[in-house]
Amino acid sequence: MTLAKRHYSLLSIVSLLVLWQLAAIAFASPMLPGPPKVFGFIANELESGEMLKNLGLTLWRVAAAYIIAIVVGSAIGIAMGRSRLVDHVLDPWLIVLLNIPALVVIILAYIWAGLTEAAAISAVAINKIPNVVVTLREGARALDPNLNEMARAFRMSRSDMLRHVTLPQLQPYFAAASRSGLALIWKIVLVVELLGRSNGVGFQLHLYFQLFDVTGILGYTIAFVTTMLLIEYLLVQPLEQRATRWRSQPA
Amino acid sequence: MQHAGDPSLLEISIDDKTYAGANARPVQALRDLQLSVAKNAFDVIIGPSGCGKTTLLRILAGLDADFKGTIHAPTDQQLGFVFQEPRLLPWRTVRENICLTAAPGLDEAELEDLVGEMGLADVLDRFPRELSLGLARRVALARAFASRPDLLLLDEPFVSLDQPTAERLRRMLVRVWSSRPTTAVMVTHNLREALQLADRLIMLSVRPARVRGVFGISRPREARSEDDIEAMRREIMAEYPDLV
Numbered sequence: 001m002t003l004a005k006r007h008y009s010l011l012s013i014v015s016l017l018v019l020w021q022l023a024a025i026a027f028a029s030p031m032l033p034g035p036p037k038v039f040g041f042i043a044n045e046l047e048s049g050e051m052l053k054n055l056g057l058t059l060w061r062v063a064a065a066y067i068i069a070i071v072v073g074s075a076i077g078i079a080m081g082r083s084r085l086v087d088h089v090l091d092p093w094l095i096v097l098l099n100i101p102a103l104v105v106i107i108l109a110y111i112w113a114g115l116t117e118a119a120a121i122s123a124v125a126i127n128k129i130p131n132v133v134v135t136l137r138e139g140a141r142a143l144d145p146n147l148n149e150m151a152r153a154f155r156m157s158r159s160d161m162l163r164h165v166t167l168p169q170l171q172p173y174f175a176a177a178s179r180s181g182l183a184l185i186w187k188i189v190l191v192v193e194l195l196g197r198s199n200g201v202g203f204q205l206h207l208y209f210q211l212f213d214v215t216g217i218l219g220y221t222i223a224f225v226t227t228m229l230l231i232e233y234l235l236v237q238p239l240e241q242r243a244t245r246w247r248s249q250p251a
Numbered sequence: 252m253q254h255a256g257d258p259s260l261l262e263i264s265i266d267d268k269t270y271a272g273a274n275a276r277p278v279q280a281l282r283d284l285q286l287s288v289a290k291n292a293f294d295v296i297i298g299p300s301g302c303g304k305t306t307l308l309r310i311l312a313g314l315d316a317d318f319k320g321t322i323h324a325p326t327d328q329q330l331g332f333v334f335q336e337p338r339l340l341p342w343r344t345v346r347e348n349i350c351l352t353a354a355p356g357l358d359e360a361e362l363e364d365l366v367g368e369m370g371l372a373d374v375l376d377r378f379p380r381e382l383s384l385g386l387a388r389r390v391a392l393a394r395a396f397a398s399r400p401d402l403l404l405l406d407e408p409f410v411s412l413d414q415p416t417a418e419r420l421r422r423m424l425v426r427v428w429s430s431r432p433t434t435a436v437m438v439t440h441n442l443r444e445a446l447q448l449a450d451r452l453i454m455l456s457v458r459p460a461r462v463r464g465v466f467g468i469s470r471p472r473e474a475r476s477e478d479d480i481e482a483m484r485r486e487i488m489a490e491y492p493d494l495v
Contacts, residue, residue, distance in 0.1 A: 146334070146336065147340065153313075154331070155329070155330065156351070156352060164340060164343060165340065168343075
């Protein structure tokens with residue numbers, strides 16, 4: 001990003017805050033608190049440790065569900081992409097799973113497995129797995145047979161082949177699955193927490209909703225979105241850049 | 252260089268190789284093809300386009316087991332393969348591409364020798380995407396030699412290069428090959444190239460391919476002049492006017 005572009009982004013954020021403040025003054029209602037009140041709330045909650053605890057719990061659920069979904073989803077996706085038989089057998093299941101509403105999976109998981117941490121995380125993972133499967137199946141189908149043949153001709157070991165030939169080809173598909181995965185998972189995690197957990201950002205939002213405390217709702221929303229953006233910029237993007245540095249063109 | 256006394260490394264006898272072509276119609280690529288390749292010889296297989304040369308190489312490489320016949324070869328032989336396209340791993344540097352399939356005992360000095368001979372010293376840290384086709388082909392050649400192959404297979408490794416570049420690569424190939432005793436089987440449809448490189452020319456018929464004739468060249472390749480090659484070319488073309 002150039003300096004000028006950064007300035008515009010900053011300007012855009014500032015004008016959003018100004019608009020928000022003006023609207024708050026105009027309505028003068030507890031249903032729309034202004035930025036100072038909301039940021040004051042965030043500061044208080046951070047100080048008491050309450051917010052960090054809830055953010056931490058939500059993040060842990062996001063991470064656990066994400067890892068399970070990526071591992072299980074890619075294993076199934078790659079198997080379906082490489083074998084017609086597996087694809088034929090599992091495809092109807094996949095279509096059913098893709099079309100079950102997230103809410104149904106969550107409710108059934110809680111009914112069948114109880115209001116437990118495991119049920120919550122599995123429910124989120126199950127919601128995400130079909131998307132990972134579809135993406136990685138596409139990736140496995142697009143593997144270059146020429147490179148595969150090269151590896152076989154040189155008698156490359158299976159582990160070398162996986163590491164140097166197969167996985168790098170799947171990398172863009174992993175990246176796509178991860179990216180859409182995180183976005184989907186953190187939204188579903190909040191619903192799961194709202195329905196069956198007694199902590200986490202989703203639970204807090206539910207609590208403030210029952211109290212009609214808009215300051216609390218906006219405060220947690222901002223804290224959560226900020227956390228997710230930090231993860232995106234500090235973790236996801238640098239990792240992706242590292243993985244795709246070979247794509248850069250000569251200067 | 253002739254290696255007449257060397258025992259044969261490969262005994263090839265393919266009765267039938269048929270594959271499913273367009274519309275699943277069976278296409279017979281090879282029929283009754285017999286050939287033996289001597290150890291440390293440089294054999295060049297030549298024949299018309301689409302006659303099954305690449306199919307034959309893939310069978311020799313063990314990449315295609317779906318044929319009727321037998322191939323006798325040492326079981327644990329290391330293979331080097333130079334494909335028509337360079338087939339480098341785009342996400343690995345030139346050095347990694349060469350080292351990944353290199354022989355376990357290949358040390359840094361040996362690698363440097365090879366890389367120097369192929370003129371690749373300056374591009375070791377680049378990614379394949381940054382290389383011209385000629386350079387990428389050289390990397391593919393270096394990779395094949397770095398695996399210290401008992402059998403080196405080359406599938407038209409110089410097509411779609413301009414004449415001077417192809418010529419330069421051929422000379423590099425001869426130099427690198429001469430200092431590393433290796434059995435080589437190359438496929439081409441360029442007769443001059445074949446006459447420049449080969450100890451022995453193996454001429455294939457149109458599909459289904461079988462061996463039409465063998466043309467041994469006793470003069471060492473360093474001593475073959477343009478005129479020699481032209482004379483041999485005429486001789487072969489007189490006998491096999493529809494060879495390529």
